[in-house]
Amino acid sequence: MNKKRWIALVVAVGLFLASIGFQFLTSLATADYETMFNFQDPEDNFGEKVIEKGSGTNKIAVLHLNGVIQDTTPSTLINTNSYNHERFLDMLEKAGEDNRVDGIILRVNTPGGGVVESAEIHDKIVEIQEQYKKPIYVSMGNTAASGGYYIAAPADKIVAHNATLTGSIGVIMESFNFAEFADEHGIDFNTIKSGEYKDIMSMSRKMTDDEREILQTIIDDMYAEFVQVIVDGRGLSEDRVRELGDGRVYTGAQAQEVKLVDELGSLDDTIEMMREDHELENAQVIEYERGLNFNQWLGGTVQSMLGSETDLVGIKDLLRENNAPRAMYLYSQ
Incomplete structure (x- = not known):
């Protein structure tokens, strides 16, 4: 490489580093410094953000549940905003x-x-209703299906948007099977196991009838639990729930017609319903939030610099954490 090419390379690297530095400084300049330097220990209690002021001492707490319900912790610096079960x-x-x-x-x-x-979220909702005698309403967003409906079932009132996708009552378990592909390409799988069913749902061979029957009994038991949750929460008969619970999704309007939801409306409408139903007209409406710890702040800064490419990191984490078949209350297209 001649001298001119070295100079051009050095200039290009310098411009790249300068660009990264500029984006970093821009992130600092546009940050909310009150939040930015409010670094908290992850074990500290939640702070409160007032979203509607009130004149009384009563409060309505709004909790947001976004994303796939799974007990996984983001494993990278960049992936800091996914659903956190705990x-x-x-x-x-x-x-x-x-x-x-x-x-x-x-x-x-x-x-x-x-x-x-x-089930853990459902049980916590029931516990709060029984122990603290507090009303719990559910406001459905774009999608509140399968496990999203499971946790909504015990609510005192369910409110959906007309176009919400809900329902999908049922259980699913899936895996890939590469046996035919492996045969065509001369790929051998060596499996050493302690029992006949230890490699059930293996990707390297076709499932046997006995294995399918075993797994179907598991799915049937979990489905029966799902049905019972709706029977208890919605006051519908078991036969009616099983009729509705064939895995299909419903719009909010359709769900109201079959009594899976109570009302149609937005989050603001749901807040007003709670105010009127429980004499909380003067109550503040708050959300919980944490002050950022340093990793969360730095992760958010890096994420804003890299943009949509961070989605690939989230997908990679999800695939790595879910590499084994599992039963899910999940609506997937």
């Missing part, structure tokens, strides 16, 4: 324990997720 359960617990909170609204926007995680 954090959501902590928010529910805080809203239940806080004597100043007289009503809770869950803003649900999820296609569902894990069976266990959905």
